[in-house]
Amino acid sequence: MIAILVIMVILAVLMAVCLLALVDQYRTLDIIRRDLGINDTPQPVSYPQSAPVSPSGIGLPFHLNNRRRVIVLFLSTTCSTCRGIASALHGFVPDDLWIVVESRSEETAIGWLGGVGMEIGAVTYDQGAIASQLELDITPAAFIYEDGTLIRAQTVPSFRQLKLLLGTEVTASASTA
Amino acid sequence: MLSFGDEIARCLVAVWFLYAGISKLAAPDALRSTLLALRVPHPGLSAIAVPALEVMAAVFLLAAPRLLLTLVLLGMLVVGFVGAAASALIRGVKVRCACLGRASEGELGWSQLGMAPIWTLVGVWAYFASTSLQGRVGLISAAAMSLVIAVIALRQLLPLWQESRVIVGAAGQERRFW
Numbered sequence A: 001m002i003a004i005l006v007i008m009v010i011l012a013v014l015m016a017v018c019l020l021a022l023v024d025q026y027r028t029l030d031i032i033r034r035d036l037g038i039n040d041t042p043q044p045v046s047y048p049q050s051a052p053v054s055p056s057g058i059g060l061p062f063h064l065n066n067r068r069r070v071i072v073l074f075l076s077t078t079c080s081t082c083r084g085i086a087s088a089l090h091g092f093v094p095d096d097l098w099i100v101v102e103s104r105s106e107e108t109a110i111g112w113l114g115g116v117g118m119e120i121g122a123v124t125y126d127q128g129a130i131a132s133q134l135e136l137d138i139t140p141a142a143f144i145y146e147d148g149t150l151i152r153a154q155t156v157p158s159f160r161q162l163k164l165l166l167g168t169e170v171t172a173s174a175s176t177a
Numbered sequence B: 001m002l003s004f005g006d007e008i009a010r011c012l013v014a015v016w017f018l019y020a021g022i023s024k025l026a027a028p029d030a031l032r033s034t035l036l037a038l039r040v041p042h043p044g045l046s047a048i049a050v051p052a053l054e055v056m057a058a059v060f061l062l063a064a065p066r067l068l069l070t071l072v073l074l075g076m077l078v079v080g081f082v083g084a085a086a087s088a089l090i091r092g093v094k095v096r097c098a099c100l101g102r103a104s105e106g107e108l109g110w111s112q113l114g115m116a117p118i119w120t121l122v123g124v125w126a127y128f129a130s131t132s133l134q135g136r137v138g139l140i141s142a143a144a145m146s147l148v149i150a151v152i153a154l155r156q157l158l159p160l161w162q163e164s165r166v167i168v169g170a171a172g173q174e175r176r177f178w
Helices: A002-036 A062-066 A080-088 A106-115 A129-133 A159-166 A168-176 B002-026 B028-037 B043-063 B068-091 B110-129 B135-170
Strands: A069-076 A097-102 A124-126 A141-146 A149-155
Touching: A002 B002, A002 B135, A069 A080, A069 A159, A080 A106, A080 A159, A097 A106, A097 A129, A124 A129, A141 A159, B002 B028, B002 B043, B002 B110, B002 B135, B028 B043, B043 B068, B043 B110, B043 B135, B068 B110
Parallel strands: A069 A097, A097 A124
Antiparallel strands: A069 A141, A141 A149
8 A cells, every 4th residue: 555655656746747847848948939039929021112002002992991990911821820810710800800812823712711711702812913012922911001001011920919910809709700 | 733733834844845856856957057056066966866855855754754764864955955055155156046946046045044944843843743644644645745736837837838839830920922
């Protein structure tokens, strides 16, 4: 009996050591990420000064010009983070969000959208024409328009960053949809 | 009443050593740096030996407080910690010590000297006066305390793991569309 209890103590101690070692590893990773500046931090995206300032100017629907604030989110069918962000929306596109899907072909885009639970009608499909006007070569990226005017652009490294861009109320409805 | 207080004090000291030992065993590098700064010979080996001694002392304090070995283990730890703290203070060197794990890193010195009499008193008192929490009950208590520490670690681990998943996902940004 005593031998079993001793083994139990040893195993319990080992388990605690392993778990605390994992905690330490994650903390170390966090320190490394912070030092390298690769945490979940959005980076500004540059665009040409001559780029059209309104959403319709780059080929997006005209009604977006009239919205007080709209975020045009560029996702690519070849980027894993884009898939994660699109999946996290659960097929629901909030009012202040417009998605542009970059893809080689319409079939690929339709297949990709089906995989993330979205319909082609709810987004704009682009073969590079829209992105090239903004000289955009990174996804996921967000272009923020206010009153029909381009204010700034940034990368969207995670769904969490998209939530921050969209605001709490809209996100709450998105996550419950 | 005095006996109850004695048992509580003994359990608290045991938990302290158990947590300190397990934390150091989980991240021996932090202790190794401290031992290097203190110019302790064989710092790699000592970084494992010291926390192993702490865990043993905690288990013996719970399961066999009246054993001479328990008193010897506690004595070795107290002498070691007091020696390390005194060495740092006398030499005027600021030595960082992850005495309760890397998260609670602090300066080696007066806090260790302050705790030494408490550890000694509890060890001596347990050796001469302890009556309960011995043998089986003590071992079960040690296992239960280790499991509680494991649960505390798990609670720290989950948010870190979730955070890491988000960031690993963010690493998938692409510079080209196709």
